[in-house]
Amino acid sequence: xxxxxxxxxxxxxxxxxxxxxxxxxxxxxxxxxxxxxxxxxxxxxxxxxxxxxxxxxxxxxxxxxxxxxxxxxxxxxxxxxxxxxxxxxxxxxxxxxxxxxxxxxxxxxxxxxxxxxxxxxxxxxxxxxxxxxxxxxxxxxxxxxxxxxxxxxxxxxxxxxxxxxxxxxxxxxxxxxxxxxxxxxxxxxxxxxxxxxxxxxxxxxxxxxxxxxxxxxxxxxxxxxxxxxxxxxxxxxxxxxxxxxxxxxxxxxxxxxxxxxxxxxxxxxxxxxxxxxxxxxxxxxxxxxxxxxxxxxxxxxxxxxxxxxxxxxxxxxxxxxxxxxxxxxxxxxxxxxxxxxxxxxxxxxxxxxxxxxxxxxxxxxxxxxxxxxxxxxxxxxxxxxxxxxxxxxxxxxxxxxxxxxxxxxxxxxxxxxxxxxxxxxxxxxxxxxxxxxxxxxxxxxxxxxxxxxxxxxxxxxxxxxxxxxxxxxxxxxxxxxxxxxxxxxxxxxxxxxxxxxxxxxxxxxxxxxxxxxxxxxxxxxxxxxx
Numbered sequence: 212x213x214x215x216x217x218x219x220x221x222x223x224x225x226x227x228x229x230x231x232x233x234x235x236x237x238x239x240x241x242x243x244x245x246x247x248x249x250x251x252x253x254x255x256x257x258x259x260x261x262x263x264x265x266x267x268x269x270x271x272x273x274x275x276x277x278x279x280x281x282x283x284x285x286x287x288x289x290x291x292x293x294x295x296x297x298x299x300x301x302x303x304x305x306x307x308x309x310x311x312x313x314x315x316x317x318x319x320x321x322x323x324x325x326x327x328x329x330x331x332x333x334x335x336x337x338x339x340x341x342x343x344x345x346x347x348x349x350x351x352x353x354x355x356x357x358x359x360x361x362x363x364x365x366x367x368x369x370x371x372x373x374x375x376x377x378x379x380x381x382x383x384x385x386x387x388x389x390x391x392x393x394x395x396x397x398x399x400x401x402x403x404x405x406x407x408x409x410x411x412x413x414x415x416x417x418x419x420x421x422x423x424x425x426x427x428x429x430x431x432x433x434x435x436x437x438x439x440x441x442x443x444x445x446x447x448x449x450x451x452x453x454x455x456x457x458x459x460x461x462x463x464x465x466x467x468x469x470x471x472x473x474x475x476x477x478x479x480x481x482x483x484x485x486x487x488x489x490x491x492x493x494x495x496x497x498x499x500x501x502x503x504x505x506x507x508x509x510x511x512x513x514x515x516x517x518x519x520x521x522x523x524x525x526x527x528x529x530x531x532x533x534x535x536x537x538x539x540x541x542x543x544x545x546x547x548x549x550x551x552x553x554x555x556x557x558x559x560x561x562x563x564x565x566x567x568x569x570x571x572x573x574x575x576x577x578x579x580x581x582x583x584x585x586x587x588x589x590x591x592x593x594x595x596x597x598x599x600x601x602x603x604x605x606x607x608x609x610x611x612x613x614x615x616x617x618x619x620x621x622x623x624x625x626x627x628x629x630x631x632x633x634x635x636x637x638x639x640x641x642x643x644x645x646x647x648x649x650x651x652x653x654x655x656x657x658x659x660x661x662x663x664x665x666x667x668x669x670x671x672x673x674x675x676x677x678x679x680x681x682x683x684x685x686x687x688x689x690x691x692x693x694x695x696x697x698x699x700x701x702x703x704x705x706x707x708x709x710x711x712x713x714x715x716x717x718x719x720x721x722x723x724x725x726x727x728x729x730x731x732x733x734x735x736x737x738x739x740x741x
Contacts, residue, residue, distance in 0.1 A: 236263035237682040238358060240381065241284070242365040242372035243268060245295060247524045247589055249276040251472065252366060252386055254494045256284060258671055259678065267358065269375070271295075271341045287355075289345045295337050295369075297525075303330055304525050307609045311630045328436055332443055335369065335391075339444045342371040346378060346452045355379060361682040367391065370445040373462040377453055382686040383466040384678055388473065388590055389611070390463065391445075392437040395471065397430075398464050399695065401482040404430050408479070413613045415621045416479040464695050467687040468677045472590055474670070476663045477597060477618055486690035488677045492663055493670035494591060495598035498577025505549070508565055509580050512547035518643065519575050520585035521551040523592065526608055528554025535559045536634035543640060546582060546647070549575065576601050582653075583646050588612030593619060600660035602652035604642050606633060623655035 239259060243252045256266055260283035268286045270277045273294025279286050307327070346352065362382045365372025368389040376383040387395045394410050396402060408414035409429045414422050445459045467486065474491030501509065509517050518541070528534070534557045541548045542561030552566050560566070572592065575581055576599040586592045588607045593615045596603050603625035605616035619625035626642045633639050646652045668676075681687055700706050 236265065237361040237679070238265045238267070239678075239682075240355065240358075240360040240363045240375075240379070241266060241268045242363060242375055243270070243277060244366045244368055245274065245276045246300065247591055248366050248368060250524065251494050251591055255364075255386060255671075255674060258675055260284065262675065262679075267360070269345060269355075287351055289341060289348065289351070291341050291344050293337055294341065295334055299334065299337070300525055303327070303334075304609055306330075308526075308530070308630055328439075331392075331436075332440055335440055335444045338369045338371055339448055342374055342448055343451070345371075345375070346448075352378070361685075362678065364678065367395070367463065367466070370441070370459065370463065373466070374445070374448060374453065374459070377457065377462050382681045384468045384470065384681055385466045386470050386472070386674075387466075388471065392440055393433045394611075395469060396481060396483065396487075397433075399469070399692075400484050400487070406479075407481050408614065409433060410611050410614050413617055415617060416481075461695075465691070467681050467690070470674050470677065472594075474663065476659055477594065477615075479618070484690075484692055486687055488673060490670040490674040492594040492598050493674055495573060495595050498574040498599075499571070501571065501574055501578065505571075505575070508547060508549070509575075509578060512580055515545040515547070516580045516582040517575075517578070518544070518546050518548045518583045518585065519550075519570065519572070519581055520548065521570060521572060521592065522587040522606065522608060523589045526587060528552065531555065531557075533630075533634045537639055538564060540637070540640035540643065544643065544647075573599075583643060585643070586616075588616040590615060596656065597624075597659045597663050600653070600657035602646050602656045604628065604639075604646055606630070619656075622659060623651055624659060626652070 241252070241256065243249050260266055266284035268277060268284050270279070270286055270288055271294045272288050272290045274288075275297050277286075279288055356379060360379065360381055362384055363372060363376035363379070364384050364386060365376070366386050367373060368387075368391065370391050372385075373383060385395070389395060390398050396407075397409075404426045405423055406416045406418065408416060408418070409426050411433070412422075412426050412429050414426055418426060441459050441463075449455075449457045449459045449462065469484075469487045471487050471489050472491055472493070474489045477491055500506065520537075522529075529537070529552075531554075534552070534554060536559075538557035538561070539559035541550070541564045542559060544563070546563070548564040549570055550564055550566050551568070551570050553568055556566065573595050576584060576595050581599075581601055583604055584592070584596050584601045585604045585606060586596065588605050589612060593603070596619070603616065603619055605612075605619070605625050605627040606629075607613040607616055607627065608630065613627070616625055616627050620627050626646050628638055628642055677687075694702055
């Protein structure tokens with residue numbers, strides 16, 4: 212009898228748990244990006260699925276990362292004639308690499324900020340065509356409306372998600388670091404250029420006068436590019452599908468919650484907003500056992516340990532001369548090397564180096580025998596290096612990567628090379644040896660790791676809580692500051708300054724004319740007396 216009662220109690224408890232889980236589940240519409248942006252979004256989606264949420268993704272027929280079938284999400288695929296495909300991205304990246312190798316730093320700076328702008332506009336136009344095709348499909352939009360989604364989750368590096376959320380009148384959550392053009396904080400939080408470096412400058416938060424001049428110039432360039440890009444692509448879509456009264460700039464900054472893929476162990480301290488939630492390192496986790504062949508290779512390194520190298524999602528190969536120089540440098544080291552590389556086998560490759568098409572990067576970084584991480588400086592890789600406390604030799608390729616690495620170097624955890632110098636004067640070998648032989652690099656990274664891990668709640672749990680918060684409360688309007696609805700001149704109090712300046716000027720002029728009249732009257736009186 213007691214056993215039966217126990218069975219009934221357990222069954223009732225299980226039923227309550229299942230019912231509670233079912234009641235709390237929501238419908239989430241996802242507008243993702245490709246490449247490394249999809250990799251971190253996918254990790255977030257798997258965590259949401261494990262909590263019972265239903266996930267639906269809208270994707271382009273040209274998508275190459277986001278698969279059409281999955282066990283934890285469903286998809287709607289929109290046919291398009293062209294897309295932001297792998298070939299397009301790869302072409303831009305290798306153009307950047309070749310230009311940087313043969314140019315002076317100033318020329319490279321203007322090439323990235325001004326010369327490449329037409330390519331960026333073309334990329335956004337391809338995304339714009341996808342959004343237009345999506346919104347023009349009446350049957351698909353009817354189905355999306357009928358599904359009764361609770362929230363739109365998107366990465367706003369491209370501008371489609373905010374437009375879709377507005378069209379469906381749904382709350383909006385960002386998985387964000389970049390906002391169309393520029394770092395996301397710059398659009399919503401006070402960002403003095405005196406100590407907040409603009410992405411692309413490669414500066415820290417301690418700037419000299421001329422560095423502040425450079426920072427201001429790039430900030431003006433970035434804001435100009437943003438204005439031109441939005442006018443050329445996204446505002447036209449808003450005018451067509453949402454009506455001309457909808458300003459895309461306003462849609463872009465009107466998200467309920469901004470899940471920011473940084474934290475203040477990595478990022479420099481700066482002003483922020485109440486609806487910005489920091490989840491830097493949310494994709495990091497304790498390492499799992501390595502595949503047998505990798506574990507055997509790692510263990511064969513003995514006391515010298517292992518170096519791992521990966522240049523990210525898009526850079527699968529390097530120019531032959533650079534690849535040979537790197538392979539030759541690895542050959543001179545006593546460590547074993549695991550190098551993610553898909554190009555032609557370098558002629559100088561030695562037996563201590565293993566080329567792989569893919570590596571379990573997080574699990575390798577968590578292995579005690581890994582001594583150095585040679586990385587391109589993407590946000591995901593930098594956060595994983597911090598989480599596991601592994602020092603970095605940085606080889607940035609494009610966009611934000613140098614700025615990410617400069618934050619590690621400034622904190623003593625990394626050494627940076629450039630594409631123009633990596634294959635000269637044994638620079639690559641010297642950098643590896645410096646980081647291997649100087650204990651401060653590892654000590655500093657381990658200190659950052661301890662700071663990053665010392666939190667009351669994990670970054671992933673924090674992100675999940677706030678997504679579910681928006682679903683429960685149909686948004687988070689109470690966290691949006693009034694500044695988001697103000698014109699630029701009101702936000703910066705230009706109108707108040709002009710009014711006060713005018714009032715002071717009027718007062719000064721009044722006093723001046725009064726004194727003048729008084730002087731004239733006194734002079735006339737004196738003349739009459741004489």
